[in-house]
Amino acid sequence: MTLCTRVIACLDVAGGRVVKGVNFQGLRDAGDPVELASIYNEQGIDELVFLDIMASAEERATILDVVEATAAKVFIPLTVGGGISSVDQVDHLLRAGADKVSINTSAIEKPSLLNEIGDQFGAQVIVLSIDTKRSADTKSGFELTTHGGTRSTGLDLLDWVERTTKIGIGEILLNSIDFDGTKAGFDLELIKLVKGFSAVPVIASGGAGKVADFPAAVKAGADAVLAASLFHFGEVTITEVKQSLGEVTNVRF
Numbered sequence: 001m002t003l004c005t006r007v008i009a010c011l012d013v014a015g016g017r018v019v020k021g022v023n024f025q026g027l028r029d030a031g032d033p034v035e036l037a038s039i040y041n042e043q044g045i046d047e048l049v050f051l052d053i054m055a056s057a058e059e060r061a062t063i064l065d066v067v068e069a070t071a072a073k074v075f076i077p078l079t080v081g082g083g084i085s086s087v088d089q090v091d092h093l094l095r096a097g098a099d100k101v102s103i104n105t106s107a108i109e110k111p112s113l114l115n116e117i118g119d120q121f122g123a124q125v126i127v128l129s130i131d132t133k134r135s136a137d138t139k140s141g142f143e144l145t146t147h148g149g150t151r152s153t154g155l156d157l158l159d160w161v162e163r164t165t166k167i168g169i170g171e172i173l174l175n176s177i178d179f180d181g182t183k184a185g186f187d188l189e190l191i192k193l194v195k196g197f198s199a200v201p202v203i204a205s206g207g208a209g210k211v212a213d214f215p216a217a218v219k220a221g222a223d224a225v226l227a228a229s230l231f232h233f234g235e236v237t238i239t240e241v242k243q244s245l246g247e248v249t250n251v252r253f
Helices: 033-043 064-073 087-096 105-109 112-121 157-167 188-195 213-219 238-245
Strands: 006-014 017-022 025-031 047-052 078-081 100-103 126-134 142-146 151-156 171-176 202-205 224-227
Touching (some): 006 202, 006 238, 033 064, 033 238, 047 064, 064 087, 078 126, 087 100, 087 112, 100 105, 100 112, 105 112, 105 142, 112 126, 112 157, 126 157, 142 157, 151 157, 157 188, 171 188, 188 213, 213 224, 213 238, 224 238
Parallel strands (some): 006 224, 047 078, 078 100, 202 224
Antiparallel strands (some): 006 017, 126 142, 142 151
């Protein structure tokens, strides 16, 4: 059976508002998360990713009340991330309405957290969020970053993918810091690199600027495509993206 390519909208939230910038800098307001989630639900988005992008940097937990309000109006899969550092937090988020959790910084600081979450809720709830950028100091040419892309780790991308897939994860949210918010297109080299190394489903993130960028990402190996500002500001519609993907793969309408 051929699986459908998922089209995902990402809501980066700071201070209770959806925001978007370039390379995680110069953030501008894009609206209320609950309202945007409702609009995307009506437009036929397949999934939503809700990221509290300042939670790790500010060393606090994800805002549960916003998650609950969003989940109450949205009836499609919802992934929530930002500041998740314990099994209890995952439990609270799932009870608040999340279907999956996205983890980046805490997994790097404490890889055993992935084991703990998988043992308690199943590996399928884990979306490993990877914020990566090019680096001449790593063997793959890419290094991991944490805290919303603000801190370099010096860790090699493929070493991390290998380690975490052995532990057990549901999928990878692969975000290119180099391309994030630039609208230059997805980082096809990065997608090909990870998909050529691991069979875990990959969500391509960072850089979408036009409709043609989405099928290009799928051809490079992405199992799902994600965008934020492009959808938030109405530059591209969900329908246009799905029509473009219909030319290269099966896609939900």
